[in-house]
Amino acid sequence: ARAIRTLHDWHTHTNGGPEGGYSRTRRLNACFIEGDADASSHIWPSDPRYQDILVSHTGTEGNHGIHQGDRLVAVDGQHPIDWARGLLDHDWGHWRACDDAVFTEHVERMRGLIIRFASEFSVVHCDRATGSCDPVPRTYRVADLPEDSGGQVVCDNRPSYHLEGDNNPGDNHNVGGQFFRGRVEHTSEAEAIYGMIWDTLLGGDPNGWVHTNLNEAMTEWRADARGVILDHRHSPGGTTDVPEVMSRLVRPPETLMVLVSPIAVAGFDGPESSVEGLALFEQYRPESVRIDVGADDHDPDLPVALILHRNGSASDFFATAMQGAPKVRLFGHSGIAGGYSTYYELFYWSGWGLKLASGDTLASDGRALIGDAVEPDEIVLLEQSDLLAGRDTIHEAALAWVRQELKP
Numbered sequence: 392a393r394a395i396r397t398l399h400d401w402h403t404h405t406n407g408g409p410e411g412g413y414s415r416t417r418r419l420n421a422c423f424i425e426g427d428a429d430a431s432s433h434i435w436p437s438d439p440r441y442q443d444i445l446v447s448h449t450g451t452e453g454n455h456g457i458h459q460g461d462r463l464v465a466v467d468g469q470h471p472i473d474w475a476r477g478l479l480d481h482d483w484g485h486w487r488a489c490d491d492a493v494f495t496e497h498v499e500r501m502r503g504l505i506i507r508f509a510s511e512f513s514v515v516h517c518d519r520a521t522g523s524c525d526p527v528p529r530t531y532r533v534a535d536l537p538e539d540s541g542g543q544v545v546c547d548n549r550p551s552y553h554l555e556g557d558n559n560p561g562d563n564h565n566v567g568g569q570f571f572r573g574r575v576e577h578t579s580e581a582e583a584i585y586g587m588i589w590d591t592l593l594g595g596d597p598n599g600w601v602h603t604n605l606n607e608a609m610t611e612w613r614a615d616a617r618g619v620i621l622d623h624r625h626s627p628g629g630t631t632d633v634p635e636v637m638s639r640l641v642r643p644p645e646t647l648m649v650l651v652s653p654i655a656v657a658g659f660d661g662p663e664s665s666v667e668g669l670a671l672f673e674q675y676r677p678e679s680v681r682i683d684v685g686a687d688d689h690d691p692d693l694p695v696a697l698i699l700h701r702n703g704s705a706s707d708f709f710a711t712a713m714q715g716a717p718k719v720r721l722f723g724h725s726g727i728a729g730g731y732s733t734y735y736e737l738f739y740w741s742g743w744g745l746k747l748a749s750g751d752t753l754a755s756d757g758r759a760l761i762g763d764a765v766e767p768d769e770i771v772l773l774e775q776s777d778l779l780a781g782r783d784t785i786h787e788a789a790l791a792w793v794r795q796e797l798k799p
């Protein structure tokens with residue numbers, strides 16, 4: 392099991408067993424996210440290796456006075472990401488991106504890791520009315536936190552939602568397998584900017600729940616939208632057919648990737664040159680899982696902003712399928728997982744299982760993609776000052792770009 396964790400592949404980790412059975416009955420009803428602590432860097436300097444860790448959102452109870460825009464500066468005396476990375480020997484749920492430069496999975500799990508493994512953690516509290524921050528962090532002892540009474544808010548990497556009316560998820564941030572779509576708030580009818588908030592890419596059935604929702608959305612956008620914002624900041628992955636379907640909205644057809652699983656030669660690290668990569672792409676193209684993107688009736692004039700955060704597996708394929716389309720722009724704080732593979736599972740007694748990655752993906756330009764995270768076209772960090780003011784920096788940047796590019 393430790394060897395599995397050491398691989399730090401997005402698809403390779405343990406399930407259940409000791410990982411699911413060891414816990415503490417304490418409550419920390421707050422979610423953390425990477426960003427830029429522009430309001431408190433003079434109080435606690437940033438670490439050049441990592442982004443700052445901010446409070447994205449909290450539940451109404453059990454938050455211990457922590458609120459959106461506060462900053463997590465230390466866990467057991469270390470930078471929170473350093474501390475989380477150091478849990479490899481102890482954390483059976485240890486899970487991270489294939490790309491070595493991406494730490495988002497650690498931060499999304501931070502709340503649960505603190506409850507399970509930390510003795511104390513320190514937070515810089517800030518005043519939402521003034522935007523100023525306390526000069527000294529407050530340190531919380533985990534053992535002093537109250538017992539968990541349930542009702543934890545979901546950490547979905549979305550500080551807030553931005554659709555008109557009742558089209559948004561609830562205060563518990565539980566998007567789950569649902570699709571939320573509508574006009575984007577604070578935009579005019581003439582602008583006709585539409586948005587969608589969703590997590591799952593688990594398709595498989597062309598007449599099923601996921602495909603039906605996506606096709607209905609794209610039909611509406613083709614007819615009515617002058618711009619679209621796709622908020623996909625939290626995903627469990629899914630199947631490669633869904634990226635294919637969504638790419639039909641915005642790009643012409645081509646075979647963009649082939650997923651080869653299992654790899655024909657054990658220990659193969661990918662082609663050593665683009666010539667070898669192109670040869671392998673053509674060799675595997677007839678017999679492997681192809682990702683055929685785009686459609687003849689795509690709309691080259693519709694601007695689509697895709698917002699990413701913690702994404703992997705089918706979401707890696709989705710980001711790759713969308714990036715480079717004539718009017719698509721990706722927004723996010725860093726690269727995503729780079730998990731361009733599939734997996735096999737081994738199940739054992741007591742609900743314990745091992746999930747093992749298998750395969751790699753070859754792009755049409757000859758690159759082997761696993762571990763090579765998609766980088767957003769625009770790197771935008773959530774700013775602490777914006778969170779304190781109730782603003783979502785990344786959504787604001789996406790909206791500004793769409794407004795500049797509106798379809799005639």
